[in-house]
Amino acid sequence: MLSKANIKYIRSLQQKKYRQRYDKFIVEGTKIISEILQYPNIDIEYMIASSSWLQKYSHLYPHIPIIESNEKIMKELSSFNTPSDVLVVIPTLSPSLDENIIQNDISLFLDGIQDPGNLGTILRIADWFGIQHVFLGEGTVDLYNPKVIQSSMGAFLRVHCFHYSIENLAEQFPNIPIMGADLQGDNIFELSPEKKKGIIVIGNEGNGISNETRKYIHQRINIPAHGKAESLNAAVATGIICAIFRN
């Protein structure tokens, strides 16, 4: 059973401040937790489930201590209006940067993506297209925000995310082309194959790429419009650019 102190600690992880203090975060939901449990190097600090969940699934996890909790507590621990039947508390991830990937493949730099659903969706896109490194620039929503984790559908386990400024990235990798979406940019459908690598900058939902970041862009690229909309959603634009760059 969970003590009051346990509950207070786990609930605190709904806030970024405490996730950073303890280097832990919460993941909810059967499907995504079943994926986590396939990574033996991830230490499960807590696994908590309702009695109905335990009846259905506990036989699958004989080696994991699972704490049974009632609905009221599950609701307190959950960040969602409809709490899941199961959640885990795990350490934040510390992926390592692979310079070879940055030199020879596509990476993403997110220049202040604020909506958690968009960040999660972008990680899912990266995962789909096998993009292994995503750099989270200043102003980007916390990776461990419950809505990011949920909308990433497990992609946060496979895509390596790093907190980086564009300045540091440009300094550390001076020969890597940095590209940014821009209405005045080159048509992405007309880029030659050798242009389709480097770091793709995705701008903030409302303001696009910041002036500070813009200074580091070598190549401006554009998804041609055929109608009257002013812009595309940031995650949709990311999806289109990644699809074109990968094919």
Added chain:
Amino acid sequence: MLSKANIKYIRSLQQKKYRQRYDKFIVEGTKIISEILQYPNIDIEYMIASSSWLQKYSHLYPHIPIIESNEKIMKELSSFNTPSDVLVVIPTLSPSLDENIIQNDISLFLDGIQDPGNLGTILRIADWFGIQHVFLGEGTVDLYNPKVIQSSMGAFLRVHCFHYSIENLAEQFPNIPIMGADLQGDNIFELSPEKKKGIIVIGNEGNGISNETRKYIHQRINIPAHGKAESLNAAVATGIICAIFRN
């Protein structure tokens, strides 16, 4: 000033049942309302704003009666946690179907898109790529849901949406190819240009294209995966398919 009955009526439009009963819906926000006011054929039933909004913007609209309301009422009328300073009540739209467009261009059929943010984002994609007809199949969220309207960023004004079953569509347009995304489908990057027209079916977020709808699909298409994600977000997949079909 708004009477209690006025407030009760407008609030009722937060629910689909009453939107359908009165054929009216609410739109919130300065930017999107400024777009609506550019369409002279849209009758504004109510326009309601806070005093601070009126101070800033009322000089732009000398011919429109705008009702001033306090914060408390604006909050009651709004569907959002952060209510806008201005809202309008307008009639639901009745676009007309253009057979020529269906015969010669791309249209979308949404096979039960449930998330309002996804539907709004898909309309924004259609608007960007100049796709004029979107068919809302059974199980698709209500077009006039406030979150759909908000996330469409004004696209609902330009993209014509119709309630249609795939059966009726296939009957009425027997010669139009109907395409559906499918992991076993043909690579969309390898389709010949003449294959890139017709009706594109977008499946439900969790379950994909229904078995019923599947019977009407002539051509299965696939966005090739390069990583390990199981699927792409429905709106992102729509964006990628539309981008490829338009270029």
